Amino acid sequence: MKVTWPHLGHSDIVLKSLFRDLGVDMVIAPPNNKHSLTLGVKHSPEFVCLPFKLTLGNMIEGLELGGDTIIMAAGSGLCRFGYYAKVQERILRDLGYEFDMVTTALFESKIVGVARLVKRLSGGAPLSKVIAAIRLGLAKLSAMDDIERAVHRVRAIEINKGIATKLFQEAINAIDYASDMSGLKKAKMDYIAQLNDVAVDTKIDPLKVGVMGEFYVVLEPFANMDVEIELGKLGVEVKRSLFVSHWTKFSLFLNAFGVTEKEKTHRAAMPYLKRDVGGDGWESVGEVVLHAHSYNGLVHLSPFTCMPEIIAQNIMPSIKADIPVLTLISDEQMGRAGMLTRLEAFVDLLHRRRSASLAGALG
C-alpha cells in the first residue's frame, strides 16, 4: 500500500512525519503547480471551485507516481467541500485508475476517528505508537505556524527583502527533518531566534492588513499566488487568524467539549449575518466587523463560485465599520500581474487613508 493525499499549504509535513514514524509507504505528489492545475481543470466539472480542481490534480499526480490509496477529508462541511471525495472518486475511476479512497470526516469523528484511521493505515501498529506519531505531527504543525507568525512580522520590515521567506523555507525543511519532540523544539527555537536577528528597520510602522476568507485559498500559497509574500514585499504586516494548527486544535479536540474558537467572530457578525452558511462565510463577515479598528485593511480571498464567500461578499458593503476590503477571487484564469496591480493600488489607498486620518487627528 502506498498512500498519497492532496496538498494544503504546509500540512504535508504532518502526514509525512506521521507515516514515516509508522512505517507506511507514501507517495508525495509534486507541490501545486501549473501542471497539476491543468490536469485538475481538464478532468473537473467546469463550474466547480478551484480547491476541487487542484486537489484532483494532486490525486492524479499521486496515482501516476504509484500511489494506490488516497486520503481525503470529507463529511458535511456545509459547502461543496464535503461532496468532493464522492465526485473525485467517480472521476478517477472513470479515468481508469485503481485505488482505495480513504475518507475521514474530520468534523464528526474528531481525534478518535483520526487515530482509528491512522491505526488502520499503519496495518495495526500499537496504539501507543500511533498516539506518539500523531502527537509529533501536530506539534510540527503548531511549530510551523508559530514560525509563520514571526515571518509575517519580520517580512514587512526587514531591510533586505526576501530573507524571512528564505528562513521560513529552511525552517520547514528543518521541521520536516526533526524526528522527535526535542529535535523539533530545538529547530523551532533556532529559527525563531534567527528570525528575531534579521536586520529590520525599526523606524517603520507597517500597515496591518488582515488576510481572511475561504480556508483552502487562504492556506495554499499557490491558490492565492503568494499574496502574503507579495504584501510583505510591499511593506505590509500580514495578520491572519486562520492557521491549520489552530483549526486542528479546535476541530479535533476542543469542539468536542463545546469550546469554539470562533465564538467571538460569530458574535461580531451577528448584526449582519445571523447564522452559519457553511464554509467560512460567517467568519469572513465577522472578521470585517472585528478588525475594523485594529487593522488598516483586509484582503478577502475566495475561489470563484464559492457559495459561502459570495454570501459574505454580498453582506460586507452593508457593514457599518469603516475598513477597506479587497476581494481577490481565484480560479484557473488567475494572473499574477493583475493581482499585483490591485494589491499595489490597495496598499497605496491604505497609506493615504492612514496619513489623512493622522493629519485629521493632529488637527
Place this chain on the structure above:
Amino acid sequence: MTKVGIPRALLYYQFYPMWRTFFSHLGADVVVSAPTTKSVITTGSSRVVSETCLPVKVFCGHVRSLVGQCDYVFIPSVCSLEKGSHNCSKFMGLPDVIKAVVPNCPPILDPDIDLAKGKRGFYLALYHLSRPFTWNPLKVKAASEAAWQSHLTYRDLMHNQGLVPLQALAQMGLEPEPDFHEPGPATMTIAVIGHPYVLFDEYINHKLIRRLQGMGVRVVTAEMAGEEDLALSLKKLAGRAYWTFEDEIVGAGGHYLERNVDGIISVVAFGCGPDSLMIDLLQRQARKVPTKAYMSLTIDEHTAEAGLVTRLEAYVDMIRRRKNSV
C-alpha cells in the same frame, strides 16, 4: 389586515401552497410578487455581486418589487429538510443577504428551518414566526396542520397525477391556468432535469418546456416521478444524499435514464454550486447509457433566446432522425 409578501422565486415553486395556507390561517393577507420580467432581473442583479447565481438575483428582484406592497416579507432560512443533508449556503444566508442589499426592505420573517436538529427547534421556529400575528400556540398549531395538509395535496397532485407545479397550483386555485400546449400527438418523450425555480420560471428559461411541447415533445420532470422512485435512484447513483434537493437532480436523472424516455436535458443556472457537482455525476452516468441523448443547458441573465432555440431544435431533430433510422 397585515400583509405578508412572498417572492415568486426559489422555494416558492415547492412550498407556496403550504406558506399561503399558514399565513391565511393566522389571519394575514398573502401578497405574491408578479411573475419575473426583465426589470425584475435587472434590479435584482444590480443589487448583488456579479458572481451570485441567477436564481438569487431573480429572488432579490422579486423582493425589491414587494417593497411598499406588504408589511412583512417571508424569507425562511432553509438549512436542512432531513437529517444528514444540507442546503446550499445561498438558501441559508438568503434573509441576511436580502437585508443587506435591498434598501427599505420590509421587516423580514426569517425562521431557521433546520429539521436535522430535530422537531423541537422547528416548532419553536414556527411559533416565533407567528408572533406578529398571534400569541396563541393553539392557533399556530391549527395553522401548521392546515399548511401541512395543503402541502400534501400539492405534492400528491404532482407526484401521483403527473402535473407540473404551475398546473398543480392552478388546480388548487392559487394561480391562473397556465396555457401549456395540449401535449397532443407527441412523437418523443424528453426528461427535463433541473430545480423547479429554474424550470418553471418561464422568463428565465425562455419558455423551455412550452417550446419543447410545441415541437411535439412530451416533457417529463422530477415532479412527475414518484418520490420513492427518486429516492431509490439517488441511492443507487450517489449513496446518501448530501444536498437537500439532490433527489430532484441526481435522483430524477438516474430515474429517467432507466425509463422509456428518448433524451434528457439538464438545465443549470450558471454558478450553481451544488449543481456543478451533481450534474457531473449525472453526466457521467448518462454517458454509460448511449441510447439516451443527453444535453446540458446553462442559463444566466445574458442567455440569448435564439441560441437556446437553435440548440433545442437541433437536439429534437437529432432524436427524431435517430428514431426514424431505427
